[in-house]
Structure formats: structure tokens, C-alpha cells
Amino acid sequence: MSYFAFLAEHGPTLLLGTLTTIKVLICATILYVIISIIFGLMRLSKNPIIQGTATVYIEFFRGTSLLVQLFWFYYVLPFFGISLEAFTAGVVAIGMNFGAYGAEIVRGGILAVPKGQWEGAFALNFSPVKRMRKIIIPQIFPIILPPAANLTVELLKATALVALVTVVDLTFEAKQINSITWLSAQCFGTALLIYYIISRFLLVPFLRWLEVLAAKKVGKGKA
Amino acid sequence: MNAEWRWDFAIEILPKMLLATLNTIMAAGIGYAIAAIVGLLFLLGQRTRFKIVNIINREIVEFIRSTPLLIQLFFVYFVLPQFGITLSAWVCGMITIGLHFGTYLSEVYRGALEGVSRTQWEACRALNFTTFYTYRKIVLPQAFPIAIPGMGNYLVGIFKDTPLLSTIGVAELFHAATAVGGYHYRYLEPYTIVGLIFLILSVPAAMGIRKLERSVNKAQGKAKH
Numbered sequence: 001m002s003y004f005a006f007l008a009e010h011g012p013t014l015l016l017g018t019l020t021t022i023k024v025l026i027c028a029t030i031l032y033v034i035i036s037i038i039f040g041l042m043r044l045s046k047n048p049i050i051q052g053t054a055t056v057y058i059e060f061f062r063g064t065s066l067l068v069q070l071f072w073f074y075y076v077l078p079f080f081g082i083s084l085e086a087f088t089a090g091v092v093a094i095g096m097n098f099g100a101y102g103a104e105i106v107r108g109g110i111l112a113v114p115k116g117q118w119e120g121a122f123a124l125n126f127s128p129v130k131r132m133r134k135i136i137i138p139q140i141f142p143i144i145l146p147p148a149a150n151l152t153v154e155l156l157k158a159t160a161l162v163a164l165v166t167v168v169d170l171t172f173e174a175k176q177i178n179s180i181t182w183l184s185a186q187c188f189g190t191a192l193l194i195y196y197i198i199s200r201f202l203l204v205p206f207l208r209w210l211e212v213l214a215a216k217k218v219g220k221g222k223a
Numbered sequence: 224m225n226a227e228w229r230w231d232f233a234i235e236i237l238p239k240m241l242l243a244t245l246n247t248i249m250a251a252g253i254g255y256a257i258a259a260i261v262g263l264l265f266l267l268g269q270r271t272r273f274k275i276v277n278i279i280n281r282e283i284v285e286f287i288r289s290t291p292l293l294i295q296l297f298f299v300y301f302v303l304p305q306f307g308i309t310l311s312a313w314v315c316g317m318i319t320i321g322l323h324f325g326t327y328l329s330e331v332y333r334g335a336l337e338g339v340s341r342t343q344w345e346a347c348r349a350l351n352f353t354t355f356y357t358y359r360k361i362v363l364p365q366a367f368p369i370a371i372p373g374m375g376n377y378l379v380g381i382f383k384d385t386p387l388l389s390t391i392g393v394a395e396l397f398h399a400a401t402a403v404g405g406y407h408y409r410y411l412e413p414y415t416i417v418g419l420i421f422l423i424l425s426v427p428a429a430m431g432i433r434k435l436e437r438s439v440n441k442a443q444g445k446a447k448h
Contacts, residue, residue, distance in 0.1 A: 059426055060422065063425045063426040063429070064418045064422050065385075065386045065421055066383070067397065068397065068414065068417050071397075071410075076410055076414050076415065156289075157289070158291070160294055161293060171291065171293060174294065174297070178297070178301060184297070184298070184301035185305055188297050192286075192294055195294065196289050199290075200285065204289075
């Protein structure tokens, strides 16, 4: 069977799987951004209980494997009466895992804003809200976006794991087609290509665009 | 199904899990050794004078880095036999992990080499040192401390990605947990034990790397703020 015949027959299935992959990507990204911000801020709190909670969370999720967490969410939580759908379990596990990594980026980003900026805003008698909104946050984005972009590309790759808890995504479809046709080179090769295209031509350009936008906001762009 | 943690069951399966942990550690060690060497090869490809090699090298690295390790594993495991190369799951897993993380390590190496100030090179040129001598005595001793955190992080990273090997049937920790869980139809204890073992091994490792980083920086006279 030529490659084109293969694509004509199985292409639509793979594309359907791709849609699910993108859905997982978007949902997990939203979740991980929210978690990153919350735990990044908690990590900077002066209250030892809040800070300790965040530290334990971050160390826990960074210290264990994503696959283990995923299986734990999917196979172990039902023991406690919490049954998550495969898709939900996948999104939650990925979001919480990457949130732990993202929290460290957020923390580093806030700490990287020069002290003088805080002091300047304080000296000008800005209210805390105005200080954060107008001075600190716009300066955080150019610092955290490049590492966050790397993390998001990693997240795209991690979405492949949800296939192992029976989410019908691109990886799952590729495996399925492989077990029917045994055309391994074609189906896994196509899957690799699709991931590559999503990452290289959709996700990365979008993230770069965000970076440029953020840099312009604080006047560091190339105009 | 009851949610109670059964200690007798946990203790019964523990020896099996600890034995499988050795396999996991071995897989991470071998995978890391391969990745460290593959990383050097990619670094060489990046630094040669031939433009065409540079471009091909960069595209390969980019491709490997932006596709999931899981599918790469499947690809190597299922496609190579079609070309008459039949390798065991272990070998396939080690090759794939080596290639995948080799691309990351090459970036670490590159960053470390570029982190050495240009003037160091110029000074060596002025002193008429050979390239080999420059690398051995001047550049590498300064580049190494810069590379340590990155290299250490990827060691932990490889360790945490070894569970993926279970999908092609490498008998490591996660594989053992799934097998035990399936046999007794109890997943609570096996998967929790796996998580705990990972935690026990990787958190101290990460802390050790941070400590090493600090002490190397100190020895180099670059105290970190």
C-alpha cells in the first residue's frame, strides 16, 4: 500500500485524534497557567503554612513521574469514590504536573523584577493593586514567557501520555491503526510528523508572538 | 471496592517493587550515559564548519525535541523490525531515550561552552595555546560548572521518564506495578508505592544537584546571590 493510499484511508482518523490532542493541549495549558500563578504566588508568601503547602505541592509533583500521576488519577482515585473520566483525568494530571514546574517559573519571574522597581512604586505612593498591575506584572511577562513557552512545548509532548489512559487522541489512534494494519512506519511516522507540525508551525510561532508582544509592552521590542 | 489501604498487601508486593526499582535505576543510568554521548555528537554537528551539516543537525534536533518520547519509542520498537532489525525492548528503549535526551544535553553543552567568555579564547590565542590545550585547561574547566545544573536536571528527567518504557514491555518499576495491580485487581497500593519510590529517589537527587551547583559555583569564585 502506498503512503498516499494509507493517508486516504487512515488520515481522517488521525486528524480526529489530532483534534482531541489539541483539545487536551488547550485545556491542560489553561489549567497549568492558573495553577502556576496561584502556587508561584503562594511560594512567595511570608506565611510559613501557605509557603510550605506550595513547596510540598511543587516538590511532590516535580518529584514523581507524570505517567505515575496520570495512572494514579485514573486508576486509584476511583477507590476513593472519585471517578474521573479519562479526558478529565488526563487534563488534571498534566495540568497539575506542569503547574508545579510553572510555579517555579512564576516565582523566579517575580523575584527577577529589580528591587528598585518595587521601591520606586512604593515611593510614588502607588496602591498595592496599582503597583502590581502597572509596574510589576508588565515586567514579569518578558521574563517568564520564554521558559513558559518551552514548558508549553513540553506539555504538547506530554499530552501523548493520555493515550495510555484510553483518551482517544492522536497517539491512541496511531497505536490503534498500527495494531490493525501493522504499517508501523506509516502510522507512527505520520503521528510524529503531525506533532512536529503542531509544535513547529502552530504552537511555537504563537508563543513567540506572545513574547514579542510582551517585550513591546515594556518598550524592549525591536519596534 | 474498598478504599482502605491494606498494609499486608503493600508489604507483600514491596520486595517485588524494590527489585523492579533496580531495573528502573539501571535504565536511567544507561539511558543517561547514551544521552551524554549522543549529546556530544549533536554538539559536534552543531559546531563543525560545514553549513549543510549544521542545518541538518539543527533540523534533526528540532524534530526529536518537538515530538513525544512515547511515539518515538513506538516508532523505534515497531518500525525497525520492518527493516529486518529486531532489537529487544530494552535496547530500543535505551536507544530512544539516548537520542531524545541527547538533543537536550547538546543544548546544555552548547550553553555551557558559550557561557565561557570570549576573552578567554582570545587570551589563549594570544598565548599561542593549541586548540586542544585551550579546551582541556581553560575552556572545559570553566564550562563544566555551567553545565552541571542542566546535566543533573536531565538525569532526574530521564529517571522520571523511564516509566514510559513499560509501554513497550521493559520490566521496570511501573511495569511491575501494573502487572501486580492487574493480577490482584488492586491498583491503590502498587501505584502509590511507585509514586513514593520515585519521590524518595528524585527529591534528594534534585536537592543534591542544587547543592553541588552551589559548591561548584563557590569553588569557581562565583558566589550566587
